[in-house]
Structure formats: C-alpha cells, structure tokens
Amino acid sequence: MTADTIVAVDTRINARWLIPIEPANTVLDHQALLIQGDRIAAIVSQDEADRQYRARETIDLPHHVLMPGLINMHGHAAMSLFRGLADDLPLMTWLNDHIWPAEGQFVSADFIADGTALAIAEMLRTGTTTFSDMYFFPEVAATVAHDTGIRAQLCFPLIEMPTLWGSGPDDYLAKGEALIRQWQGNPWIMPAIGPHAPYTVTDESLARAVQLSGDLGARIQLHLHETAFEVTDAVEKTGQRPLDRIADLGLLTSMTQCVHMTQISDSDLETLSGSGAHIIHCPESNLKLASGLCPVEDLSKLGLNVAIGTDGAASNNNLDLFGEINTAAMLAKVVSGDAAALSAHRALAMATINGARALGREHELGSLAAGKLADVIAIDLSDPFVQPVYDPASHLVYSNHGRQVSHSWIGGVPQVQEGRLTRVDVPDLMLRVQAWAEQIRSAQSN
Amino acid sequence: MTADTIVAVDTRINARWLIPIEPANTVLDHQALLIQGDRIAAIVSQDEADRQYRARETIDLPHHVLMPGLINMHGHAAMSLFRGLADDLPLMTWLNDHIWPAEGQFVSADFIADGTALAIAEMLRTGTTTFSDMYFFPEVAATVAHDTGIRAQLCFPLIEMPTLWGSGPDDYLAKGEALIRQWQGNPWIMPAIGPHAPYTVTDESLARAVQLSGDLGARIQLHLHETAFEVTDAVEKTGQRPLDRIADLGLLTSMTQCVHMTQISDSDLETLSGSGAHIIHCPESNLKLASGLCPVEDLSKLGLNVAIGTDGAASNNNLDLFGEINTAAMLAKVVSGDAAALSAHRALAMATINGARALGREHELGSLAAGKLADVIAIDLSDPFVQPVYDPASHLVYSNHGRQVSHSWIGGVPQVQEGRLTRVDVPDLMLRVQAWAEQIRSAQSN
Numbered sequence: 086m087t088a089d090t091i092v093a094v095d096t097r098i099n100a101r102w103l104i105p106i107e108p109a110n111t112v113l114d115h116q117a118l119l120i121q122g123d124r125i126a127a128i129v130s131q132d133e134a135d136r137q138y139r140a141r142e143t144i145d146l147p148h149h150v151l152m153p154g155l156i157n158m159h160g161h162a163a164m165s166l167f168r169g170l171a172d173d174l175p176l177m178t179w180l181n182d183h184i185w186p187a188e189g190q191f192v193s194a195d196f197i198a199d200g201t202a203l204a205i206a207e208m209l210r211t212g213t214t215t216f217s218d219m220y221f222f223p224e225v226a227a228t229v230a231h232d233t234g235i236r237a238q239l240c241f242p243l244i245e246m247p248t249l250w251g252s253g254p255d256d257y258l259a260k261g262e263a264l265i266r267q268w269q270g271n272p273w274i275m276p277a278i279g280p281h282a283p284y285t286v287t288d289e290s291l292a293r294a295v296q297l298s299g300d301l302g303a304r305i306q307l308h309l310h311e312t313a314f315e316v317t318d319a320v321e322k323t324g325q326r327p328l329d330r331i332a333d334l335g336l337l338t339s340m341t342q343c344v345h346m347t348q349i350s351d352s353d354l355e356t357l358s359g360s361g362a363h364i365i366h367c368p369e370s371n372l373k374l375a376s377g378l379c380p381v382e383d384l385s386k387l388g389l390n391v392a393i394g395t396d397g398a399a400s401n402n403n404l405d406l407f408g409e410i411n412t413a414a415m416l417a418k419v420v421s422g423d424a425a426a427l428s429a430h431r432a433l434a435m436a437t438i439n440g441a442r443a444l445g446r447e448h449e450l451g452s453l454a455a456g457k458l459a460d461v462i463a464i465d466l467s468d469p470f471v472q473p474v475y476d477p478a479s480h481l482v483y484s485n486h487g488r489q490v491s492h493s494w495i496g497g498v499p500q501v502q503e504g505r506l507t508r509v510d511v512p513d514l515m516l517r518v519q520a521w522a523e524q525i526r527s528a529q530s531n
Numbered sequence: 532m533t534a535d536t537i538v539a540v541d542t543r544i545n546a547r548w549l550i551p552i553e554p555a556n557t558v559l560d561h562q563a564l565l566i567q568g569d570r571i572a573a574i575v576s577q578d579e580a581d582r583q584y585r586a587r588e589t590i591d592l593p594h595h596v597l598m599p600g601l602i603n604m605h606g607h608a609a610m611s612l613f614r615g616l617a618d619d620l621p622l623m624t625w626l627n628d629h630i631w632p633a634e635g636q637f638v639s640a641d642f643i644a645d646g647t648a649l650a651i652a653e654m655l656r657t658g659t660t661t662f663s664d665m666y667f668f669p670e671v672a673a674t675v676a677h678d679t680g681i682r683a684q685l686c687f688p689l690i691e692m693p694t695l696w697g698s699g700p701d702d703y704l705a706k707g708e709a710l711i712r713q714w715q716g717n718p719w720i721m722p723a724i725g726p727h728a729p730y731t732v733t734d735e736s737l738a739r740a741v742q743l744s745g746d747l748g749a750r751i752q753l754h755l756h757e758t759a760f761e762v763t764d765a766v767e768k769t770g771q772r773p774l775d776r777i778a779d780l781g782l783l784t785s786m787t788q789c790v791h792m793t794q795i796s797d798s799d800l801e802t803l804s805g806s807g808a809h810i811i812h813c814p815e816s817n818l819k820l821a822s823g824l825c826p827v828e829d830l831s832k833l834g835l836n837v838a839i840g841t842d843g844a845a846s847n848n849n850l851d852l853f854g855e856i857n858t859a860a861m862l863a864k865v866v867s868g869d870a871a872a873l874s875a876h877r878a879l880a881m882a883t884i885n886g887a888r889a890l891g892r893e894h895e896l897g898s899l900a901a902g903k904l905a906d907v908i909a910i911d912l913s914d915p916f917v918q919p920v921y922d923p924a925s926h927l928v929y930s931n932h933g934r935q936v937s938h939s940w941i942g943g944v945p946q947v948q949e950g951r952l953t954r955v956d957v958p959d960l961m962l963r964v965q966a967w968a969e970q971i972r973s974a975q976s977n
Binding site: 168210369373378403408415427486511 | 612614615616618619620621622625649652653656657815817818819820821822823824844847848849854858860861862864865867868869870871872873874875915916917918919920921922925926929930932934957960961964965967968971972975
C-alpha cells in the first residue's frame with residue numbers, strides 16, 4: 086500500500102456497534118464511520134480505517150451504538166412552554182379551557198422563538214436530528230432551527246379562522262408561500278403546508294393547498310382521522326369519511342403526510358392502498374388523549390410508509406422519541422394481537438428511514454451509508470442498571486431512554502458531545518423559559 | 532417557646548414539593564420531612580421545623596419532589612440476566628425456544644443471587660423501595676433483598692412440574708412453609724405463596740395454598756387471566772372460567788393478588804366485586820407479549836384495589852416503575868375512552884399506597900405521614916430538557932423517567948444519594964453480571 090491511498094477525513098468515529106437501518110435487521114460490530122464535510126465518507130471496519138484513512142479528529146465510543154439521527158415527524162414545538170399545564174382532561178375541556186386561552190394570551194413571535202428553542206434542546210438531547218413542526222409563526226421557528234443547525238420541516242398552519250399569526254386562509258397561504266420561497270432547496274429547512282384538519286379547513290382552501298404543493302413542490306401535513314368523533318361527525322354532516330374527501334380533493338399522494346390515523350376502516354385501507362401517502366403515527370398522544378389506536382401493522386402490510394412523531398409536549402408530555410419508539414413497538418403488538426409485530430429493528434426504521442421517506446429525502450437521510458448526510462447519533466449502552474446487552478437493537482427500543490444519547494452530529498457538525506449540547510446556551514435558555522413559565526403560571530392562578 | 536420543646540431527630544429533608552399520596556390529589560410546598568430511626572417523625576413546614584426540630588443531618592432538595600417509595604408488585608427479579616435475550620416473538624416460541632432452555636441451563640442459587648442483585652440495583656436506582664418477586668430459590672432472593680435493605684415480598688413458586696428448585700408441589704410447599712416460618716414478621720421480607728397460574732396448578736395444590744395461607748397468614752399471588760387463550764382453553768376443557776375456579780377454591784379474598792387480568796367479562800366483574808382481591812396491573816408486559824388490556828378503570832370503579840408491577844425484565848425490558856406508571860396512565864385513557872381516566876395522582880397512588888394495600892401494610896407503607904416507615908424517594912425536577920414544571924404530579928407521570936430519582940431511604944436508611952447507590956457495590960456487581968452474560972451469550976450462539 087502506498088501513501089497516496091491514504092484519504093484524509095474530518096472525523097473518525099469508532100463504535101462498538103453500528104445499526105445502519107439499511108440493510109434492514111443489521112447490527113455491525115467494531116466499525117469506523119468517517120465524516121468528510123457534511124457527508125459520511127465511508128463505513129468500514131476499524132482495521133480498514135487504520136489502513137485507508139487519517140482523520141483530523143477521532144472519537145472512541147467503545148460501549149456505544151451508532152445509528153442515523155432520529156426523525157420526529159409531528160409536533161408543535163413551541164407548545165413545550167405549556168408542558169403539563171393541564172392534563173387528564175377530556176380533549177375539548179383541555180382545548181377550550183386551557184390550551185386555547187393560554188395560546189390566545191401568550192403566543193407571539195418571542196414565545197415561538199423561546200418555545201421552539203426549548204423543544205429543539207430536548208429533541209437534540211434525546212437523539213432527534215430532524216423534526217417536523219406545525220405551529221404559529223413558522224418563519225420564526227425556521228430561523229431558530231436553522232441557527233441551531235437541526236433539520237426541520239416547517240408546516241405553516243392553514244385553517245379557516247383568524248389566529249395570532251394571520252387573518253385567515255388568504256393571509257396564511259400568502260405568508261406560507263413566502264416561507265416556501267424563502268427556504269426552498271435549503272438542506273436544513275423544509276417548508277411545507279399544514280392544513281390543520283379536514284374539519285377546520287374548507288374544500289376551497291384544501292384545493293389551494295394542493296395547487297401550492299404542485300406549484301412549488303412543497304409537502305402537505307395534516308391531522309387526519311385522529312378521533313372517532315371526527316369521522317362520525319363528518320359522515321353525519323356530509324355523508325363522507327374525511328379520508329375520502331381528502332382523496333377526492335387530490336391530497337392523497339406521496340406528497341402528503343397523514344398524522345394520527347387512529348380510525349381506519351377496511352374501506353379506508355382500500356382508499357389508502359397505492360396512494361403513496363405517508364402515515365405519521367403518534368402513539369403516546371393517541372393514548373393520552375384517548376383518541377384511539379393506529380393499526381400500524383395493517384397499514385405497513387399495505388406497503389404504506391409509516392413514520393413516527395411525538396406530537397407536542399403539551400399532549401405527551403415529552404419529546405423523547407426513544408420513548409415514543411418504545412410505546413409504538415409495544416402497542417403494535419397488542420393492537421395486532423401478535424407479539425412478533427413491529428420488531429425492534431422495524432421500530433427504529435420507523436423513526437429514521439421512514440421519516441426520511443415521508444420528507445422525500447431518503448436518498449440522503451435516514452440511514453448510515455457512504456455519501457449520505459452525516460446525521461448520526463451515538464447511544465451509550467454501558468449504563469449498569471440495564472445490563473446485560475444481548476441485542477443492541479432490542480436494548481435501544483425496550484430498555485433505553487433518550488438520556489442515554491451521548492453524541493450527535495447533524496451534517497457533520499457536533500450537536501451533542503458526552504451528553505452535553507454544544508450549540509445551545511442552556512442556562513440562558515432556562516432563564517427565558519422560567520420567565521415564560523412565571524407569566525403562564527400567574528395567568529392560570531387568576 | 533422553651534428549649535424543651537425542641538425535638539432531636541436523625542434526618543431532616545427540606546423539599547420543594549411533597550406528594551404524600553394520602554390525602555389524595557395533594558401537593559405540598561416547602562415541607563420538611565423528619566426521620567427518627569426507621570420512621571417518619573413529622574412532616575411540617577420548613578419554618579415549623581426550624582422552631583421544633585434539630586436534626587443530626589439536613590438534606591436540602593430545592594428542586595425535588597418527595598414522595599413515598601414505589602412498590603413494584605410483580606416481577607421475576609433474577610430474569611434481569613435474560614434481559615433482551617429474545618424479543619418480538621410469539622409467547623410460546625419465546626418460552627419454548629429461548630427462556631425455558633436458558634432457565635434449564637443456567638438457573639441456580641448463584642444465578643438467583645446475582646440476577647436478583649442486578650434487579651434490585653435497577654429498582655433502587657429508579658425509585659422502587661419494595662418489590663414483589665416470584666421466582667426460583669426465593670430463599671436466596673430473600674437474603675439478597677434483606678442484606679441490601681430493600682423490602683420484598685417473596686412468593687415461592689408452586690407448580691405441578693419439577694423445576695430446578697424442587698421436585699413438585701410437596702417439595703415446593705415444604706420449602707415454602709420453611710421460608711414463611713423463617714421470615715414471618717420481618718419488616719423487610721414478606722414471604723408469600725406463588726401458585727404459577729390456574730392452568731399449571733391443580734385444584735388440590737391450590738387448596739393446599741389456601742390452607743397454608745390461612746394457617747400462617749401468608750399472602751397469595753398468581754398470574755390470572757393473562758391471555759385470551761388461557762380463558763378460552765379453560766372454558767373448553769372444564770366449562771369454567773379460571774377466575775370462577777379460583778373463587779370456588781376459596782382463593783378470591785383480600786389475601787390474594789391477581790396479576791395481569793387482561794381478560795375481564797361482566798361476569799368476572801361480578802365475581803370480583805366485593806371479594807377484596809387485589810389486582811396487579813402489568814401494562815408493558817401485557818402490551819409487549821400481546822396479552823391484552825386490563826380494564827383498570829372498570830376494576831377501580833368496583834372498589835377493587837389495583838396496584839402495579841413491571842413483570843420481569845425479560846418481558847418488559849426494564850424495571851423502571853416510573854415508565855410503567857406512565858404507560859398505565861396513558862393506556863387507561865384509551866382503554867376506557869376517557870382522557871380523564873387514571874389521573875397522574877391516581878397513577879402515583881397505584882404505585883404506592885395501592886401496593887401497600889395489596890401487601891396488607893397500608894398502615895405503615897405507601898404514603899408519607901408521621902408514624903409511617905420512612906420509605907421515601909426524591910425526584911429531581913430541575914432537568915433543563917423537561918421544563919417548565921407547572922404540576923409536579925403531572926411531571927412525575929408524563930415527563931419523568933426513573934433516572935431522575937436522586938435520593939431514596941428505606942426505613943430511614945439511605946439507599947440512593949445524589950443518584951448513586953449507597954449499599955450496592957456496582958462495579959463488583961457488573962463483573963458478576965458480565966460473567967453470566969458471556970456464558971448465556973455463548974450458549975445462545977451454539
């Protein structure tokens with residue numbers, strides 16, 4: 086071997102285990118992952134890395150799993166400031182008496198900036214490297230995400246009523262179009278269209294969303310079939326299931342991400358089949374709000390892509406996607422009556438490559454492979470209190486929690502190192518969060 | 532005030548919040564909990580504590596909740612050594628091809644000692660101060676628990692077939708009676724009778740269990756109505772539901788703890804009503820093994836006492852009871868179709884005072900009150916990534932995990948201090964655990 090076969094790279098990570106996600110059901114031992122710029126240069130054995138690469142920086146992770154960063158496909162980031170404000174309440178009491186009044190009183194550009202920063206901090210700390218958001222002032226959230234260096238799909242809200250962010254559909258669509266044009270093609274920020282739900286958006290506005298999506302190539306995310314009431318109420322009023330109406334309006338395509346989907350009939354399965362639409366499963370929110378159970382296995386068997394999201398911290402009440410993966414894997418078994426349903430490996434794929442597919446970025450996100458973007462996390466499995474480790478994939482899903490994430494990189498940039506955030510001033514963030522909490526707390530006690 | 536009004540105590544704990552569990556739905560601010568010997572001497576405001584008490588030791592917990600230690604009412608402790616050995620498999624494949632062969636090859640007194648120590652370490656670290664165990668060599672597990680200083684109910688196994696622990700029912704009952712006589716009246720170790728399940732124990736053996744319980748005042752714990760197959764198979768073979776058979780044999784009393792109970796008909800509710808029998812809910816095991824959903828709210832509304840357990844780490848795969856509380860609270864909502872079901876406060880009561888009731892020790896365990904045993908845990912709510920905290924009870928159930936437990940005392944003896952175990956040699960334990968894991972791993976790959 087001659088000197089010119091040595092390749093210089095930025096970073097070399099030596100890991101005890103590596104789960105690439107693709108190919109499926111694979112755990113590799115003693116690998117070196119090499120990063121050059123924002124991409125993975127190679128994944129090779131540590132011996133081969135010694136022979137072929139020289140890195141400016143080498144990180145040894147002898148008790149760790151390396152895997153692609155997690156993709157949290159649904160949430161309302163800034164609602165983290167309302168975490169645990171009101172729980173254990175029927176959905177409409179929760180919304181009418183607590184969340185909507187609090188939003189009306191507090192939501193502003195500043196609130197969104199601080200709340201989104203809090204959510205991003207929690208997500209980074211627990212292994213998320215890409216998230217989807219649907220909330221007011223998406224242009225503010227986009228800037229916060231971009232400046233922190235996390236990837237984000239920002240779905241601008243589209244709803245018939247006026248809100249703090251705008252006067253109605255015309256205003257939302259105009260602001261949304263500007264958001265899309267501002268960020269289109271940016272590798273971090275993915276602007277998208279967020280019609281709230283079939284029952285809050287008219288046919289006309291939904292048609293305009295489809296038009297905008299077609300014109301600018303932006304994806305659509307909407308809450309769909311979240312509760313039994315949503316479906317029965319629509320059928321009573323219009324004679325049509327919401328999913329059928331969405332399909333008729335041209336929304337049911339590979340550009341659309343359908344969130345929740347707890348109420349799925351056989352006819353719904355037929356409507357969904359072959360549509361290419363993506364399902365976003367939010368199991369903890371569905372449990373906690375008593376919405377229902379998404380038939381993940383039935384949907385997957387149809388060939389539909391099922392990704393996963395935490396939903397907002399006000400209804401979950403945390404953004405630890407490892408907890409959500411755990412709940413999804415356990416719940417799918419009882420829902421399908423099969424203890425072999427949604428294996429650990431498949432649950433991890435749901436939170437990585439399936440999220441990338443929903444975003445249309447599976448060619449560069451969601452798995453570890455040479456040439457893909459270097460969105461990588463490491464999880465330390467040396468915690469004494471959950472030994473032994475026979476199967477790292479099982480451990481990640483059934484024995485782990487997000488705090489075991491020790492490192493993450495997004496596009497090659499370190500975001501978490503030894504469990505500490507590198508690009509967030511946590512004490513300063515806490516001061517801002519506590520100031521909001523004081524205000525919200527005093528408003529509640531009035 | 533004169534000097535003789537000052538009372539000397541061992542320990543004073545100043546806590547930001549205190550959740551006594553009884554009275555229900557109560558969060559107290561800025562309390563001092565005073566410990567003298569193995570008992571709680573008083574719970575008073577910090578001002579009053581300054582005036583009335585002098586403590587040899589004062590511990591300030593300015594961001595913490597104090598609450599009673601958790602009571603994990605069902606598990607198979609030593610199976611922690613099989614954690615994640617085989618997952619995502621149908622129940623009978625899991626048992627026949629993995630767990631039973633591994634047990635046959637490895638279970639011994641030494642295995643039980645090390646496996647139980649591992650389970651106790653995880654439970655202590657995550658806030659459990661009392662646990663119930665049902666596994667082989669209960670006399671070994673009793674000694675390990677006693678020497679560590681955790682409270683434990685040890686249910687000796689009663690089953691028709693020979694096992695590594697004994698030759699059959701006569702042998703088990705003889706060894707079990709000796710266990711009961713050895714520990715009876717001990718404040719830490721509660722010997723009990725553990726008939727495996729209706730389908731593995733004959734009427735005769737169950738009758739002998741009832742007799743032994745009556746003679747020596749020992750409680751009975753059994754797996755009951757865990758799966759639909761258990762019930763339909765019994766009905767086919769005997770014409771009787773297992774619960775009815777258990778009732779006919781005189782087992783359905785306040786001395787009995789029924790574990791799982793996922794298959795509950797209206798007639799079962801009638802049978803249970805007024806029986807005084809205790810239900811032990813193991814939600815994560817029921818999900819992961821696709822067993823079914825326990826109707827916790829229906830059972831509670833009948834006035835039945837519902838406590839909670841993790842089940843063994845081989846089928847969960849962790850012993851973090853805070854995770855189990857979270858799952859129980861979320862799951863009860865969707866099972867009962869009511870987002871107000873099993874509130875955070877009630878879920879915490881399930882894991883404390885309800886466990887104490889199942890053990891018949893609610894007069895001295897399961898809540899914080901003067902005169903009760905000082906089994907106390909502190910949870911640090913200052914973690915920046917799950918701020919803000921509006922309601923500590925909500926936070927403990929929906930945003931917390933067991934690693935936030937910072938302190939625990941059992942009978943006034945410190946067990947966890949600043950997140951570290953005080954009475955377990957963790958590095959030494961890890962050496963023993965890794966040695967077992969090596970053996971088990973090589974047996975699996977053969």
